[in-house]
Amino acid sequence: MARQQETPHRKPEHDGDPPELSAPEAAETALDEIAKLTGRDTVGATSVEPTDDGWRVEIEVVEERRIPSTSDLMALYQVDLDLGGELLAYRRTQRYARGRSGLGNGAS
Template sequence: MQVVAADSRGAGKAELSASAAAAEALRHIGELVTSPPVGVTSVEPVEDGWLIEVEVLEERRIPSSSDMLALYEVELDHDGELLAYRRRSRYARGRAGTGNGAG
């Protein structure tokens, strides 16, 4: 879903909602990396658009609790166009930092 906002000259410009930005990030990551995206872990508005984190299943293992996952950061402009992406971390499933000193 797109929201139209007026810029400083009064002309309308399309801006993505947070959920639409998340969907665009999943689409872009799906096209750029060979591993399947698992889901979006965060969406944050930034000055030039959106900053989205996407978790990707990089390596399936048996048991699945030892799968290797990665966290990608995706930058989109206000129209959903890809500005940049990067892999921020790689970790075994269930081993990511939880903010409580673990990981």
């Protein structure tokens, strides 16, 4: 008997209902999507919050590596996912040097 394979980021569907992600699954899915879309290294999720139709996740990304690494150019991306984990939208919200304190002062 063939066993149905589940994707690692989604819960199985039941009776036609869309699969619903947990917060950790939404963060992992968003990390994977941003890495694929930008081709850049992701550092991690900095926030995960539910929305009316899914999840909004903020991802920290290394935009440009520099020497020393404390001067790497970093970015924050906002990712919107639906309840099934499909990407709805993404955008870069901030850019800043890794060693710089006060994210609000970074270049956009």
